[in-house]
Amino acid sequence: MRRARLSVADLTALERGRFSDGRRSYTVRASGKDSPDSFQVFRTDNAADIVLIVSGLTSGNLHATWGEEWRGAPESAREWLRAWAFHVFYNGDGVTSTSAATRGERFCDG
Template structure:
């Protein structure tokens, strides 16, 4: 039995909201409409650029899988993304908030 492909409208209906670090925008999408077991966070301008997938929502056994760009990020940066992802998943759109800089990375906030 093959898995059916979701339409653009179906995918849009699964979106919980967006947040930004001031340079990039991220979208949070649930795995399903009813009692989703996971959600994914991806760059809004490129859905193939996955930042984070969180699974185990219904079982309570949470597991984070980080996208390539985020695997080497500082713990503070990953915690920032994880916190905003959960906030948006449960509450909707977030606000722009500068994320902590990784070592060797600079951000201008002003």
């Protein structure tokens, strides 16, 4: 079976938004337009650099798969990224404080 290739416009249409830690920017993309079962987070400057994939959204059986760089990251860093990813997936673009991020602080606007 041959899988259909999505165009750049199709992929862009699946984007839910972006967020930043003050140094890097991340993009959240849904797996489909209607009732997506998963989403992925990737570095905005390199879509091939997958940071996190969350699957099981429609079933409620959530599963997180972390990219290589993030597998060994501290749990607090992964929890921060996971929380922002869900926030952006459900609510759109996120806002972070660059000055707070450089001090190692994190905050959420929702």
